[in-house]
Amino acid sequence: MRPVVVMLLVLGIGLPAAAQTQAPSAQIETRRVTISMTFSGQRVFLHGQTLPGTQRMLVVMEGPPVGQVRLTEKGRVGLFWLGVRQYKLAELPGVYLVNACDSPCDGHSARMRLVDLAAWNPSSASAGILVGSEAVRARARVQSLSGDPVPGEAERILEGYWRLQADQGLYAIQPDAIRINREGAFYHTFALPTQAPEGKYRIVTYFLAGDRVLGTAENVLFVRKSGFMAWLTRLAERQALSYGVFTVLIAVTAGWLAGAIFKRGGGH
Amino acid sequence: MGSGRLCQALVVLQLAVSLISAVPGLAQEAPGSQKVGPSPGGPHRHLACATCHGAEPGVAKNDPASPVGRKNVATTCGGCHSQEKAKYIEGAHGRGVARGDAISPTCVSCHGGHTIFRAAESASPTSATHVVFTCAECHEDPSVLRTANLPYAVVEHYEETFHGIAQAHGITDVATCVSCHGAHAVLPSSDPRSRVHPANLERTCHSCHTAVTEVMVAAVRHPSGPGGFRAILEHLRVYFPIAGTAVNSLLVSGMGALVGFLSGLFGVGGGFLLTPLLMFIGIPPAVAAATDSAQITAGATSGAISHSRLGNVDYKMGLVIVIGGWSGGYVGVQVVHLLRNLGNFDFFLKLLYVLILSFVGMTMLIEGMRSLCGRAASGEPTTSRLTRAFSRLPLQISFPRSGLRTSALVPVAAGFTVGMLAAFLGVGGGFIMLPTMIYIIGIPTRVAVGTDLFQIVLTSANVTLQQSVTNHTVDVLLAVTLFAGSTIGAQFGVLASRRLRGEQIRVFLALIVLAVMGVLLYQLITPPDHLVDFARSGGGH
Numbered sequence: 001m002r003p004v005v006v007m008l009l010v011l012g013i014g015l016p017a018a019a020q021t022q023a024p025s026a027q028i029e030t031r032r033v034t035i036s037m038t039f040s041g042q043r044v045f046l047h048g049q050t051l052p053g054t055q056r057m058l059v060v061m062e063g064p065p066v067g068q069v070r071l072t073e074k075g076r077v078g079l080f081w082l083g084v085r086q087y088k089l090a091e092l093p094g095v096y097l098v099n100a101c102d103s104p105c106d107g108h109s110a111r112m113r114l115v116d117l118a119a120w121n122p123s124s125a126s127a128g129i130l131v132g133s134e135a136v137r138a139r140a141r142v143q144s145l146s147g148d149p150v151p152g153e154a155e156r157i158l159e160g161y162w163r164l165q166a167d168q169g170l171y172a173i174q175p176d177a178i179r180i181n182r183e184g185a186f187y188h189t190f191a192l193p194t195q196a197p198e199g200k201y202r203i204v205t206y207f208l209a210g211d212r213v214l215g216t217a218e219n220v221l222f223v224r225k226s227g228f229m230a231w232l233t234r235l236a237e238r239q240a241l242s243y244g245v246f247t248v249l250i251a252v253t254a255g256w257l258a259g260a261i262f263k264r265g266g267g268h
Numbered sequence: 269m270g271s272g273r274l275c276q277a278l279v280v281l282q283l284a285v286s287l288i289s290a291v292p293g294l295a296q297e298a299p300g301s302q303k304v305g306p307s308p309g310g311p312h313r314h315l316a317c318a319t320c321h322g323a324e325p326g327v328a329k330n331d332p333a334s335p336v337g338r339k340n341v342a343t344t345c346g347g348c349h350s351q352e353k354a355k356y357i358e359g360a361h362g363r364g365v366a367r368g369d370a371i372s373p374t375c376v377s378c379h380g381g382h383t384i385f386r387a388a389e390s391a392s393p394t395s396a397t398h399v400v401f402t403c404a405e406c407h408e409d410p411s412v413l414r415t416a417n418l419p420y421a422v423v424e425h426y427e428e429t430f431h432g433i434a435q436a437h438g439i440t441d442v443a444t445c446v447s448c449h450g451a452h453a454v455l456p457s458s459d460p461r462s463r464v465h466p467a468n469l470e471r472t473c474h475s476c477h478t479a480v481t482e483v484m485v486a487a488v489r490h491p492s493g494p495g496g497f498r499a500i501l502e503h504l505r506v507y508f509p510i511a512g513t514a515v516n517s518l519l520v521s522g523m524g525a526l527v528g529f530l531s532g533l534f535g536v537g538g539g540f541l542l543t544p545l546l547m548f549i550g551i552p553p554a555v556a557a558a559t560d561s562a563q564i565t566a567g568a569t570s571g572a573i574s575h576s577r578l579g580n581v582d583y584k585m586g587l588v589i590v591i592g593g594w595s596g597g598y599v600g601v602q603v604v605h606l607l608r609n610l611g612n613f614d615f616f617l618k619l620l621y622v623l624i625l626s627f628v629g630m631t632m633l634i635e636g637m638r639s640l641c642g643r644a645a646s647g648e649p650t651t652s653r654l655t656r657a658f659s660r661l662p663l664q665i666s667f668p669r670s671g672l673r674t675s676a677l678v679p680v681a682a683g684f685t686v687g688m689l690a691a692f693l694g695v696g697g698g699f700i701m702l703p704t705m706i707y708i709i710g711i712p713t714r715v716a717v718g719t720d721l722f723q724i725v726l727t728s729a730n731v732t733l734q735q736s737v738t739n740h741t742v743d744v745l746l747a748v749t750l751f752a753g754s755t756i757g758a759q760f761g762v763l764a765s766r767r768l769r770g771e772q773i774r775v776f777l778a779l780i781v782l783a784v785m786g787v788l789l790y791q792l793i794t795p796p797d798h799l800v801d802f803a804r805s806g807g808g809h
Contacts, residue, residue: 029433039507040514045433070803080619080792086803160800168550179434179441187439189430194507194514195550229509236510236740244736247744248729251562251751255569255725258755262574 026205026217035225047187056208063095064199086145094197101178169193355452396440403445510743524753532571532761558735562747564728567754572721574762580718582669592683600688629781639771713770
């Protein structure tokens with residue numbers, strides 16, 4: 001009787017333990033990116049274990065939302081290129097980076113180019129996921145400041161905004177950026193650009209098999225200024241008048257000092 | 269019974285000892301031989317000592333005749349590993365040893381002497397797990413780098429790349445040093461045969477990656493030279509907190525120096541040049557325009573103090589112009605807010621600016637050239653009919669420094685107009701103010717330059733304050749970096765202005781005005797890079 005009980009206990013404990021090993025995991029190298037005077041971007045390394053049967057992976061890093069953005073659309077009128085319409089955009093993420101991999105996930109056919117994830121989204125959307133420009137478009141608010149809205153303009157403007165952000169490395173899609181090895185371990189990096197704003201970043205890892213989402217994992221990353229950088233930023237935001245007077249005083253003193261030094265040095 | 273069992277046990281023990289001694293390799297584990305013999309599990313476990321050390325006993329390693337001495341060890345290893353030897357002697361390491369360099373590595377430097385393993389075995393110093401540390405033994409040692417004139421920080425740079433980060437996390441299927449540089453035929457990147465020569469880099473990346481981009485190639489390229497120029501530039505990058513980006517501080521100071529020089533020479537703020545330059549290096553437009561005003565304050569202060577020392581500043585005139593300028597700026601900002609909803613307002617203002625600059629530039633160029641060619645009286649331009657007519661208006665004030673007695677309405681109106689235009693166009697307006705002072709008010713050129721600088725100090729200080737309070741877009745650290753160049757540049761500008769005649773200054777200024785006009789016109793007629801762009805915040809200055 002006793003050996004049977006022991007066996008059942010072992011099985012009872014062992015089954016959930018086996019299930020636990022199959023749970024997806026994603027670990028982030030660091031939870032905090034500190035912006036100091038020498039900050040010039042940072043690579044954030046993520047690694048973990050996929051679920052059995054994972055064929056594709058999508059990892060989305062989303063930065064804090066930016067405030068309102070004003071954009072102008074240029075058009076040709078006669079000889080000249082001029083701003084023909086203005087727009088106000090809201091509810092946009094400050095950073096939107098996507099790392100992905102399709103079968104085979106060897107990470108070796110890295111194509112570091114901007115692609116529209118239109119080819120991804122139909123299948124991903126059926127799994128309840130919107131990724132890429134469509135995800136940004138789905139929640140963004142676009143308001144025309146120059147008359148009534150024109151059909152299709154929101155898509156055009158958001159596409160233009162995506163390009164502007166992509167130029168700064170703030171929006172990017174890397175289709176084959178994740179490497180999965182034979183044991184099912186995955187690893188990849190996000191290149192956080194210098195222009196990355198302060199705030200809380202959410203990183204969601206999706207494990208997919210065809211149209212099915214096998215599981216998700218979530219990580220959080222905090223990006224914040226530190227030391228003198230943080231002090232200056234807070235001063236500019238919270239004590240703007242003092243900051244302004246301080247700046248003017250420094251400017252006048254610097255100019256006066258240069259004049260005095262040159263006079264003493266017999267410059268002229 | 270007991271002795272019988274003891275006998276059996278002894279027999280078994282003897283058999284076991286015989287078996288162990290019969291197994292090659294295990295026999296080498298005898299005390300003493302373990303320290304110097306080939307590693308028990310390694311590929312050399314079957315080799316006799318004489319295979320490498322030679323039959324002659326007692327030859328010291330540092331003896332030139334020793335087969336395992338620095339000069340001969342490659343030949344000794346090459347006895348079995350001929351292909352590796354051929355590559356090694358062609359490579360930088362092999363050639364260094366042949367030259368007699370004491371620091372160049374031999375086979376044993378990387379593979380070890382007796383404890384040799386295959387590269388695929390994790391215990392090997394040349395395995396994917398350890399090879400970076402093995403290379404770092406020399407390539408991180410400052411004395412080696414200095415002696416061999418090798419590039420600095422290559423290991424540090426590798427560790428920052430995707431490959432390096434993954435390798436540090438114990439992942440063994442990423443590129444290490446040997447994946448790119450090769451294992452034995454290691455050549456400097458300047459050698460066209462090297463796998464990391466710029467012409468071969470893409471092919472080298474292709475050995476793992478099916479598609480290779482320039483970005484990918486650039487990302488893995490190490491900084492060049494011993495603390496190379498790129499490395500120096502990289503270290504000069506400073507993060508500017510309000511701009512929210514990192515830029516080379518030397519470049520920023522250089523821009524400040526250029527603009528400061530123009531400021532000292534012509535009495536202009538230089539915002540027309542500095543704002544686009546800052547935007548070009550990645551500073552957001554709003555921060556570029558606002559910080560520009562702070563740097564103009566410093567540059568203009570420096571120039572104004574020097575001009576004041578030379579007696580070139582008419583403070584009374586400057587204050588009267590500032591009253592007009594501030595009023596014009598305030599009215600201009602309100603008008604901009606009202607008219608912006610008309611759609612193409614910004615475009616028409618830009619066009620207006622082009623027309624004004626064309627007119628001012630051409631007039632000044634023709635007048636200056638006539639003076640230079642001797643067709644007009646050298647020195648100051650003759651008093652125009654317009655100037656004489658304005659001087660008869662009421663509220664007459666004397667401006668002794670400028671040698672003028674004219675109506676206060678003239679400088680106030682001039683200041684008002686320029687202030688309003690500056691608010692519309694988001695530039696300081698110095699290019700319009702200086703010709704106005706010379707040609708309309710009738711101030712001598714040098715006094716006009718000094719006085720313009722004085723009024724720019726007051727105007728730009730006011731703008732800096734307003735931008736700080738309203739938009740929070742002034743980056744004081746960026747401004748200080750700009751001051752470092754602009755204050756010194758302004759001094760050289762003043763020095764240059766002393767060596768030039770008034771008409772020469774006017775001709776140079778006219779040429780710059782026309783160049784600015786040309787750039788603006790070019791921007792208006794060429795297709796933009798982005799049809800959708802960030803809207804510029806007008807009405808700044």
